[in-house]
Every structure is written in C-alpha cells, then in structure tokens.
Amino acid sequence: MDIIELKSLDAYYGNKKILNNINMKIKKNKITAIIGPSGCGKSTLLAALNRMLEENGGSTQGEIKFDGKNILSYSKDDMRKRIGIVFQKPAPFPMSIYKNLTYAPMYYGIQNRKKLDEIVENKLKVSGLFEEVKKDLNMSALRLSGGQQQRLCIARALTVEPEVLMLDEPCSALDVKNTANIEEMLLKLSENYTIIIVTHNLQQAKRISDYTAFILDGELVEYDETETIFNAPRDKKTREYIEGIYG
Ligand SMILES: Nc1ncnc2c1ncn2[C@@H]1O[C@H](COP(=O)(O)OP(=O)(O)OP(=O)(O)O)[C@@H](O)[C@H]1O
Ligand SMILES: [Mg+2]
Numbered sequence: 001m002d003i004i005e006l007k008s009l010d011a012y013y014g015n016k017k018i019l020n021n022i023n024m025k026i027k028k029n030k031i032t033a034i035i036g037p038s039g040c041g042k043s044t045l046l047a048a049l050n051r052m053l054e055e056n057g058g059s060t061q062g063e064i065k066f067d068g069k070n071i072l073s074y075s076k077d078d079m080r081k082r083i084g085i086v087f088q089k090p091a092p093f094p095m096s097i098y099k100n101l102t103y104a105p106m107y108y109g110i111q112n113r114k115k116l117d118e119i120v121e122n123k124l125k126v127s128g129l130f131e132e133v134k135k136d137l138n139m140s141a142l143r144l145s146g147g148q149q150q151r152l153c154i155a156r157a158l159t160v161e162p163e164v165l166m167l168d169e170p171c172s173a174l175d176v177k178n179t180a181n182i183e184e185m186l187l188k189l190s191e192n193y194t195i196i197i198v199t200h201n202l203q204q205a206k207r208i209s210d211y212t213a214f215i216l217d218g219e220l221v222e223y224d225e226t227e228t229i230f231n232a233p234r235d236k237k238t239r240e241y242i243e244g245i246y247g
Pocket of ligand 1: 013018036037038039040041042043044045056057
C-alpha cells in the first residue's frame with residue numbers, strides 16, 4: 001500500500017526550481033532510501049513532504065498526497081506529527097533525557113505522569129537506549145555521546161507516534177558501531193513505521209532499504225526496488241552514480 005504519492009511535484013526556493021516533475025509513490029511500512037549528489041534536492045524533498053518547505057521560504061507545485069489526501073488539507077501541526085524528521089546532526093533539547101521525550105507528548109496534551117513514564121520507557125527501549133540510560137533519566141541529554149544523542153533524537157521523534165519517520169543523513173557523524181545500531185533499529189522500526197532515509201552512504205542504502213530513489217539535479221532519474229537500482233539499474237546515470245562517478 002502507498003502512504004505518500006507525489007504527482008508532478010516541483011519545488012522552488014524563491015524562483016529557483018529545485019525539484020522538477022517528481023512522480024513517486026512511497027510504500028507503507030517499507031524503508032525508502034533517497035540518494036544523489038550534494039545539492040540535488042534530497043533535503044528539499046523531505047522538507048516538502050511534511051510542509052516544512054513553506055516555513056523555510058520554499059514553495060511547491062503539483063501534488064503530494066498522504067493517506068490519499070492532499071497534504072494541504074492537513075494542518076501543518078498535523079503533518080509534522082504524522083511525518084517526523086531526524087537530522088544529520090543530533091540536536092537533543094538542552095534538557096534532561098526524560099524531558100526530551102515528554103516534551104512533544106505534553107505539547108499534544110498528555111499530562112498523566114504514568115502515561116508519560118510509559119512513553120519514555122517504551123521509546124528508549126525501541127531505540128535501544130533504555131539499558132544505557134535508565135538510571136540517568138534526569139541527566140542532561142547533552143551529556144550523551146553523539147551516537148546516543150542520535151538514538152535519543154529518533155526516540156524523541158517517535159514519541160508522537162508518527163506514521164512516517166524521515167531521516168536526513170542520520171549516520172554521517174557516527175562511527176561504524178553507532179551506525180550499525182541505528183540501521184538495526186530502523187529495520188525493526190520498519191515493521192510499524194514507514195521510513196524514508198536520505199543517505200550518502202550507498203552501502204547503507206543497499207543494506208537497509210527496500211526501495212531506492214536516485215535524484216540528480218532535481219530530477220528523479222530512477223526509482224525502483226533497491227536490488228534493481230544497485231544490480232540492474234535501467235538508467236546510465238544511475239549506474240554511473242552507483243559506480244562512484246559523481247558525488
Ligand atoms: N533555504 C534555502 N534557500 C534557498 N536555496 C536553498 C535553501 N535550501 C537549499 N537550497 C538550495 O536548494 C538546492 C538543493 O538543496 P538540498 O539541501 O535539497 O540538497 P541535498 O541534496 O540535500 O544536498 P546535501 O547532500 O548536500 O545535503 C541547492 O541548490 C541549495 O542551494
Ligand atoms: Mg541535504
């Protein structure tokens with residue numbers, strides 16, 4: 001089943017066209033990787049999907065559907081809740097681990113302490129951090145290591161029960177072990193969430209994604225099952241990118 005559908009999507013910053021005529025359907029509860037050279041429009045695409053682009057001074061033409069309805073028919077708040085995002089540089093709020101995880105649920109109206117405690121424990125378990133931090137929930141999140149901070153940010157994004165989790169190069173500042181932890185987590189999460197990951201690490205796209213989209217200069221060159229993209233791409237430009245000729 002498709003959770004997101006892009007129809008003839010163009011994206012602009014001012015009058016500069018960044019994405020041109022993107023058509024793609026994103027499958028529910030699968031991992032979709034977005035690859036392509038720096039500046040091709042990957043982050044712009046993610047920003048369009050949860051209506052962040054408008055806030056960054058951009059605009060779109062064409063249509064984005066989420067669960068069958070145009071995203072403009074949802075409020076920005078609702079879109080942000082349904083489609084969470086985690087960025088490259090882990091940025092926990094400068095507050096305790098506990099408060100990082102209760103901030104959004106409280107914003108959305110949950111006050112019951114027991115319910116909040118449950119959310120904290122559950123999301124820390126999902127992100128594989130619980131055992132490491134269960135005795136330090138009141139410690140500042142800024143004292144965690146980079147890899148732990150990134151797992152906390154993923155846990156935090158999950159506290160509002162999004163349907164889609166987008167990650168923009170989540171592992172590029174992490175070492176091999178932390179990267180492996182996050183990949184393992186994403187594979188497990190894909191049972192219950194739709195995951196869209198932008199990555200410069202082609203091996204990572206190959207290891208964890210079901211589908212891969214290759215973008216070049218704002219155009220969707222090729223979009224297919226990951227296996228096809230890496231083993232039998234139809235487009236010469238895809239093959240050249242996979243072989244390391246650009247980017
Ligand atoms: N806020 C902005 N205002 C104006 N132009 C922008 C803005 N953000 C990005 N751009 C431009 O949009 C184009 C695509 O940028 P984008 O960040 O989507 O690329 P990317 O594929 O994510 O690159 P990278 O791999 O380096 O993160 C670039 O030409 C960039 O300069
Ligand atoms: Mg980017």
